[in-house]
Amino acid sequence: MAVPSSVSVTPTASPLFLRENEVRRGVELLFFGYTRLTRAIDEGLAEHGLGRAHHRALYFIARQPDLPISALLKILAITKQSLGRVLTDLGDRGLVETRTGNIDRRQKLLRLTPEGVQFEAQLFDALRSSLASAYAAAGQESVTGFWRVLEGLIPAEDKAMVIALQKDI
Amino acid sequence: MAVPSSVSVTPTASPLFLRENEVRRGVELLFFGYTRLTRAIDEGLAEHGLGRAHHRALYFIARQPDLPISALLKILAITKQSLGRVLTDLGDRGLVETRTGNIDRRQKLLRLTPEGVQFEAQLFDALRSSLASAYAAAGQESVTGFWRVLEGLIPAEDKAMVIALQKDI
DNA sequence: AAGATACGTCAATATGGCTGTCCCATCCTC
DNA sequence: GAGGATGGGACAGCCATATTGACGTATCTT
Numbered sequence: 437m438a439v440p441s442s443v444s445v446t447p448t449a450s451p452l453f454l455r456e457n458e459v460r461r462g463v464e465l466l467f468f469g470y471t472r473l474t475r476a477i478d479e480g481l482a483e484h485g486l487g488r489a490h491h492r493a494l495y496f497i498a499r500q501p502d503l504p505i506s507a508l509l510k511i512l513a514i515t516k517q518s519l520g521r522v523l524t525d526l527g528d529r530g531l532v533e534t535r536t537g538n539i540d541r542r543q544k545l546l547r548l549t550p551e552g553v554q555f556e557a558q559l560f561d562a563l564r565s566s567l568a569s570a571y572a573a574a575g576q577e578s579v580t581g582f583w584r585v586l587e588g589l590i591p592a593e594d595k596a597m598v599i600a601l602q603k604d605i
Numbered sequence: 606m607a608v609p610s611s612v613s614v615t616p617t618a619s620p621l622f623l624r625e626n627e628v629r630r631g632v633e634l635l636f637f638g639y640t641r642l643t644r645a646i647d648e649g650l651a652e653h654g655l656g657r658a659h660h661r662a663l664y665f666i667a668r669q670p671d672l673p674i675s676a677l678l679k680i681l682a683i684t685k686q687s688l689g690r691v692l693t694d695l696g697d698r699g700l701v702e703t704r705t706g707n708i709d710r711r712q713k714l715l716r717l718t719p720e721g722v723q724f725e726a727q728l729f730d731a732l733r734s735s736l737a738s739a740y741a742a743a744g745q746e747s748v749t750g751f752w753r754v755l756e757g758l759i760p761a762e763d764k765a766m767v768i769a770l771q772k773d774i
Numbered sequence: 775a776a777g778a779t780a781c782g783t784c785a786a787t788a789t790g791g792c793t794g795t796c797c798c799a800t801c802c803t804c
Numbered sequence: 805g806a807g808g809a810t811g812g813g814a815c816a817g818c819c820a821t822a823t824t825g826a827c828g829t830a831t832c833t834t
Contacts, residue, residue: 458740458748459733460668461771463642465755467661468767470639471682473632473758489790492636499629506811513640518791520813542800542811564628570757571627574750579627581743581750586634588739589642598637602630656820675780687822689782711780711831 462585469570476562484529484555489514491559493522494548497532498556499601502545504537510597531555631754645731653698653724658683660728662691663717666701667725668770671714673706679766700724 474488481491496511497503509519523546526532531552537543548556571579590598643657650660665680666672678688692715695701700721706712717725740748759767 455733455737455740457771459729459736461752462736462740462748463664463732464668464767464770465752465759466635466639466642468763469755469758470635472760472763473635487789495632499633504811514790515792516812517793517814521790537811540801540811544812560628563632564625566758567628567631568624570754571624571631573757574753577746578750578753579631581747582754583630583634584743584747585739585751586638588742589638589735590634591641594637594641598633601633602626658821673780683821684823685781686783686824690821706780709780709832713781 473563473566476566477559480555480559480562484531486525486529489518489522490526493519493526494531494552494556494559496601497546498548498553498560501547503547504543504545506543508546511601526552642732642735645735646728649724649728649731653700655694655698658687658691659695662688662695663700663721663725663728665770666715667717667722667729670716672716673712673714675712677715680770695721 477491478488481487492512493508496508500507505516505519505523509516512519523532527534530549532546533549533552534544534546537545574582587595587598646660647657650656661681662677665677669676674685674688674692678685681688692701696703699718701715702718702721703713703715706714743751756764756767
């Protein structure tokens with residue numbers, strides 16, 4: 437390891453620093469795996485003149501119908517302005533609609549139109565076929581490990597949000 | 606594993622289609638895990654006025670010194686123009702240098718300068734601490750599964766490239 | 775000598791983020 | 805009921821990162 441001593445000056449070897457190979461492998465597999473998975477849907481998106489940002493919104497709206505905009509902002513961690521543009525596009529194409537919240541009338545609750553449901557399902561099919569075949573090739577035990585490691589990458593303050601997503605399946 | 610015996614159409618319900626929950630979970634964990642990991646280095650990059658695109662180049666040059674530009678183009682799967690700008694920025698900051706190939710004098714071989722090595726190591730420390738703690742929390746068996754699933758997401762035609770990266774650690 | 779390859783470069787464009795500012799409607803608290 | 809906090813929308817401008825297409829030069833291969 438040709439790391440200049442000025443950077444990581446650990447006099448004693450910490451276990452966290454004995455893993456360069458494993459860490460680099462994880463970084464690389466995450467990079468390639470993630471980018472290849474997202475590419476699986478580009479074609480479907482392009483047919484509607486949409487990009488990946490639109491898909492992310494579409495996906496989470498599909499996942500939690502009647503999601504308030506503020507919740508989507510937290511999930512995506514982008515600014516209101518950036519999301520506004522995306523939602524305008526999705527609305528213009530008749531894929532997403534909003535209605536006023538019952539409990540809090542300031543809120544707009546997002547949900548997919550029937551066309552939106554169909555389109556999201558079509559995109560999801562591409563994700564499913566990629567991920568399901570990776571799952572099948574790796575085996576169920578590996579899938580569990582895959583989830584565990586990824587969960588460990590999510591900071592504590594975001595974890596509740598992610599788990600909430602997966603509760604009401 | 607329950608992979609249909611060929612690519613053929615299975616009239617009965619394929620196991621691949623009985624996994625919506627698992628697939629959604631994977632999509633979400635990949636999204637959050639990947640984005641959170643990449644955020645870990647944004648601060649360090651911003652100090653040099655660089656972005657994530659610069660880090661990706663820096664990372665793979667660190668990984669394979671004397672990498673020809675054409676190889677980096679394949680890894681990153683972006684256009685020559687996009688990469689050109691990134692490499693210009695890295696060169697201007699004295700982080701990356703090129704030299705003419707010995708075997709093929711048309712090639713320019715990329716490598717980090719000493720400053721580049723130090724900077725990459727600093728960024729890598731952030732990645733390492735995130736990933737290593739996720740690894741530690743999940744356990745070694747999970748890490749193996751994590752790798753296996755991600756490998757399954759990489760299309761066959763790219764797999765050789767990724768494996769080549771990990772051979773000469 | 776001809777063609778392919780590796781790299782560089784110019785110009786124009788798209789996407790998806792950002793900041794800052796201001797506004798309106800609604801809710802909550804005192 | 806007044807005042808402040810919150811949810812959402814909108815305008816203007818900017819930045820980072822990617823794209824396509826076309827063209828040029830050096831070098832390698834045949």
